[in-house]
Every structure is written in structure tokens, then in C-alpha cells.
Amino acid sequence: MTKITSKVYINVGRFGVSMAPFLFIALVILRLFLSTLHNSKTKKMAHPADVQLLNKALSGIGVDEKSLISILTKTHHEHKRFIRKGCSQFFIEDERQFERWDDSAIKNLKVEFKRFKDAVMLSLMHPWERDARLLKKALKKGPQLYGVIVEIACTRSSDELLGARKAYHSLFERSIEEDLATHVKGTERKLLVALVSAYRYEGPKVKEDTAKSEAKELLQAINNRDKRKPIEDEEVIRILTTRSKPHLREVYQQYKKISGKTITEGLEAEILLKETIECLCTPHTYFTKVFETALREDANEDDKKALTRLVSTQEAGNLKGISDKFAHKIEERVKGAYKDVLLGVLAKGQMSGQA
Amino acid sequence: MATIDVPNQVSFLEDAEALRKACQGWGTDEKAIISVLGHRNAAQRKQIRLAYEELYQEDLIKRLESELSGDFERAVYRWILDPADRDAVLANVAIRKSSPDHHVIIEISCTRSPEELLAVRRAYQARYKHSLEEDVAAHTKGDIRKLLVALVSAFRYDGEEINTRLANSEAETLHDAIKDKAFNHEEVIRILSTRSKMQLMATFNRYRDNQSTSITKNLPGASGDEFLLALRTAVRCLNDPKKYFEKVLRSSIKRTGTDEDALTRVIVTRAEKDLKEIKNLYYKRNSVPLDQAVAKDTSGDYKAFLLTLMGKED
Numbered sequence: 001m002t003k004i005t006s007k008v009y010i011n012v013g014r015f016g017v018s019m020a021p022f023l024f025i026a027l028v029i030l031r032l033f034l035s036t037l038h039n040s041k042t043k044k045m046a047h048p049a050d051v052q053l054l055n056k057a058l059s060g061i062g063v064d065e066k067s068l069i070s071i072l073t074k075t076h077h078e079h080k081r082f083i084r085k086g087c088s089q090f091f092i093e094d095e096r097q098f099e100r101w102d103d104s105a106i107k108n109l110k111v112e113f114k115r116f117k118d119a120v121m122l123s124l125m126h127p128w129e130r131d132a133r134l135l136k137k138a139l140k141k142g143p144q145l146y147g148v149i150v151e152i153a154c155t156r157s158s159d160e161l162l163g164a165r166k167a168y169h170s171l172f173e174r175s176i177e178e179d180l181a182t183h184v185k186g187t188e189r190k191l192l193v194a195l196v197s198a199y200r201y202e203g204p205k206v207k208e209d210t211a212k213s214e215a216k217e218l219l220q221a222i223n224n225r226d227k228r229k230p231i232e233d234e235e236v237i238r239i240l241t242t243r244s245k246p247h248l249r250e251v252y253q254q255y256k257k258i259s260g261k262t263i264t265e266g267l268e269a270e271i272l273l274k275e276t277i278e279c280l281c282t283p284h285t286y287f288t289k290v291f292e293t294a295l296r297e298d299a300n301e302d303d304k305k306a307l308t309r310l311v312s313t314q315e316a317g318n319l320k321g322i323s324d325k326f327a328h329k330i331e332e333r334v335k336g337a338y339k340d341v342l343l344g345v346l347a348k349g350q351m352s353g354q355a
Numbered sequence: 356m357a358t359i360d361v362p363n364q365v366s367f368l369e370d371a372e373a374l375r376k377a378c379q380g381w382g383t384d385e386k387a388i389i390s391v392l393g394h395r396n397a398a399q400r401k402q403i404r405l406a407y408e409e410l411y412q413e414d415l416i417k418r419l420e421s422e423l424s425g426d427f428e429r430a431v432y433r434w435i436l437d438p439a440d441r442d443a444v445l446a447n448v449a450i451r452k453s454s455p456d457h458h459v460i461i462e463i464s465c466t467r468s469p470e471e472l473l474a475v476r477r478a479y480q481a482r483y484k485h486s487l488e489e490d491v492a493a494h495t496k497g498d499i500r501k502l503l504v505a506l507v508s509a510f511r512y513d514g515e516e517i518n519t520r521l522a523n524s525e526a527e528t529l530h531d532a533i534k535d536k537a538f539n540h541e542e543v544i545r546i547l548s549t550r551s552k553m554q555l556m557a558t559f560n561r562y563r564d565n566q567s568t569s570i571t572k573n574l575p576g577a578s579g580d581e582f583l584l585a586l587r588t589a590v591r592c593l594n595d596p597k598k599y600f601e602k603v604l605r606s607s608i609k610r611t612g613t614d615e616d617a618l619t620r621v622i623v624t625r626a627e628k629d630l631k632e633i634k635n636l637y638y639k640r641n642s643v644p645l646d647q648a649v650a651k652d653t654s655g656d657y658k659a660f661l662l663t664l665m666g667k668e669d
Contacts (some may be wrong), residue, residue: 173514175510177548181549194504194508197488198508199477199488200489201485201486202480234497234500238504242488243489
């Protein structure tokens, strides 16, 4: 045995000593060869793991800051080049032979990065200023955001809504009803102006026969909707914009009793009225719906913005149960610090809801 | 400026005692009541009520209600309430009439400041367990309802800024609406119920400049149309409240028989505000001092009380 090993050793040693330089050179050549092979073969697929990571970090609601940091801290110039080549949804081949950011991707990124900042700002703002600014924005943007006006006017307490009106005076040197009445042209004007002007009684006292007769009036208006739109019916507006919330919830119940349906079932075509009733009578249903829409694959930017608005404006108690229902979806679709804010606020809701 | 005469030193305990004494025993000493309450402002009256309650475990207001009667009682009752509470009571009384008193509601919603109107709405809820706009809406219909609900729900911007371009265009809008008599009520209601008071006054001035006549002259006062009448009242209250109150006083006294409701309402609600200027206007217009006219048309304790509120020395 010893004979053999020593023979090998001597052999190897002798072999190694004499072959070492050649081996070394061969290895270097091989390595170069392999890396060029690597280059030419994978112009589109370099570092697939990082490409995937970037795609994931920047797609969805919010951005995954941690992943981005891990990618960016690889200062390797070549590495970033490969990533650019691999992420065709963010970078496009320019005719002057370099990979440039896609403009629509830049726009999208602005929006996604802004989400956390908006959540922070909105959450820290005085509730009155918050609502006044939201109302102004909704008013400026137009009909597609009138639902936000309904949401604010109907889900705040009477004094909170009053506060928002005061803040509006401070911020914009006009009254909210003044601006609404000037800018809203169509049939929605009466409803919206009346909703923001309301100072509803908040006591529990409810007259059952009044609720019954008003349920009947609503039923009549809804049954006549082919002849006249309910939003143009004086009595509908009166009932929805002046009665107290406990009273309206009684009206909602009475309506179900006499017609077998809910008020909202009869108002499928009148979105604003439908949302008015939901916000006043069944706010939890409304919030659940907003969350659901925001977390869908085909959600648009206004839908997604609702998430920030809801978590920073609603008392966590109002969002009770929503975190359970949507926890999975949130994990899937929402990223980074923004996701943490969402989950954190919803968890608080769970806790305070159980308190 | 206020007309009531308030002494420098006031003791609420002494006042409460004096009122108690006035209500005790056989009959009531109305003069004593007038001499105390007629010379106290709203904050002091509130303290007196509290002192009375503490001393005698009784609500002073209820006591007075049971001791007094007639126009005098109604006047004292309104006087002793907090201003916001008082307006709430006045509004409720006006609403509940079988034919609601629109002009009282318009008067309250248009002559009070935005914060005062908010206080009225709160007081109304506390007292009647309904919102003011709820009750107004439930007791009215059509365009009147739209106008009144909008006016009582308004929370006008209280700044001084005026947009002259807007004043001009809205003066035109108002002119077109009135001239056409087809009356685009929506636009008129919008302007009157949402714009700030300063902005509205600028608009009314522009109207007068453009049309060479004031807007109220073009809103007929004697038509049977209740909406037009309401509009006129609103415009007059918003444009020049003192002038409006002078007219109400003048009408209430001139009538065969006096409209005590209106007389009491104006004197009680303005005595701590601008009754002095209203008196001056009255004199300019009628060449007779208001005190004299009131004295001629009223009698007894009611008269004595009103004159005290108007600043007459005891």
C-alpha cells in the first residue's frame, strides 16, 4: 500500500508539478469560454432569480422595499444590465441600442411608491383637514369620484362632518356646499349638496310609524323608477338627507318587511343612491365591498386609492372582520411598508372590536 | 348696538332671591321681574337660572311660566332662554303652525351668523330630538321646501373675500331667473343658500348697478306666490337685516291689532344685538320713535317689559 500511494503521490506530484501551469491556463481558458457562452446564450434571461424578484417587488399594491434593497445593493454594473434586459415590463429596447425605462412603468411606479407616503400623511392629518381635502379632490375629479363624497358625508358623525366643513372654510375659503353646487351639474347635485349639509340627529329615538310610511314612500319611488329616477324624487331626497341614521336603519328594515327585498336591490342602476343607503344603513357591507374591489386583479387606481382612504379615515372598529376576510388577498397583492400599515390598522380593528 | 341697560355690578344670588320673592305669596310682582331680568344679558340670565336652581331646587323658567300669562309671559319666556335655544323654540313654533311661518325660519337662518345658526341647530336637536332640517323638510313641499332646507342647512364661509367676476355673473343669473318668471328656482336657491354673506351683498350691489333698481323691487311683495314671497324675505334678510327688522316692526305695529308675536320676536332677539340701529331706522322712516309707537300699541306689563328691553330708564 505504501508503495502504491507513494508511487501515486510521486506520480501526481511529478505530474502535478509539471502539469500545474498548463492546468491553470486551461482552467482560465475554460472559464472565459464558459462565461462568454453564458453571455451569448442568455441575453434575455440573465440572473432569472433577480428578474423575478424585481418583477414581484414592483407589481401589486405598494412596493416591496426589502427586495428592492437586496437587488440594488448589488453594485455590479453587469448585473443591473442583465436585469434591465430581463424585465421587459419595465424596460424597453431603444432604437439607439440601450434599455430604457418604459414611460408608463415610470408612471405606475410613482403611484405605487406614493401609496405609503399618502397613508402616512393622511393618517397623521387632523380628521377635519383630511375630510376637507378628500372632498375637494373628489369634487375636482368629477363624477367618477362622487362616491367618495357620499362616503364621507354618510359615514362621519354629525360633528365630524361639521368639522370637515369648517376645515374646508380654512383651506379653500369657500363653503363645501358652495363649491359642490357650482361644480356638480347633473341630477346628483341635489343629493350631494344635501348630504354634506346635513346635521343629523344622533339620538336613538325612532318613530316606527314614520319609518313605516317612509319605507312605503321609498318603495313607491323605486317601483316608479322607469317613469322618474328616484334621485330626482323629492321625498327620496328628503328622507335620505334629513333623517337620522337610526331612523333610516329602521326604514331599511321596514322596507324589507313590506317588499321582501332590500332598498339597495331596487337601486342597482342608481349607484350614488345605492351607496348613500349602504353607507347610512349598512356601512360594514359598504366597507367590505370597497376592500374587495380594491384587491381585485383588475382594480383601477381609484379603486386602490380607496384602501389608503379607508384605513386612514375609518375608526378601526368599523373595519372589524375585514382583516380576516381579506388577509390572504392582502398578503398576495399588497407589498412592503404599505402592506404593514394596512395589516397593522386592521389588526387594531380586530383588537378594539373585541374589547 | 344693544339697547338693554345692564348694571356694572350684578349678584346672581341676589337676583335669584329677588325673583323668588317676586313669585311668592299672593300674586306676582311683575315689576320686580322686569327690573331684574330686563337688565341682564344672556350670560347673566343663565347664571341667574343656575343660582335659582341651586337655591330652590326649581327651574326658574317653569316657575315663571306658571306665574305669568299672556303676551307678557311669552315675552319673558323667550327672553330668558339662551339665544340659540330661543331661536330653536321660535323655529319649532313656526314649523308647527298649520300654515308654517316661512318668514320666521328664513329670518333665523339668514340673519344669524354661520356659527350662531350651528348653535341653533344643536339646540334644536337637544330640545326636539329631531334635526331642524328634518322638521322643516317634513312640514313643507316643493320649491319652498328646497329653499328653506337649504337655508337652514347652510354653513356659509364667513370671510370677507369677494370675487367681483362671480358677483357679476351671479347677478346676471339672478336677473335672468327673475325676469323670465319661468324662474330657474334651482339656480336662485343655489346662490342664496350657499354663497357667503359678503359675496351675496356684492352680488346684490352689482344687480343694482346693472339694473338700476334693487333686486327686492323686482321680487314682488304682494304676489300670492309663497315661493316668491319667501325669496323676497331671504334676499332682504341677507342684504340688509336691520332694514328688514324695521319693516317687520313697522308692519307689526301698524296692523289693526298688533302682531305681538312679531313685535316680541324682533325686540327680544335684537335687544342685545342691533336694536339701537333698528330704532334709528324706524325713526327715520316713520318720524316717530319706536318706543312711542310701541307704548301706544301695547299695555300693562307686556308694554313695560318691551320698553325696558328697548332701553327705557326705569
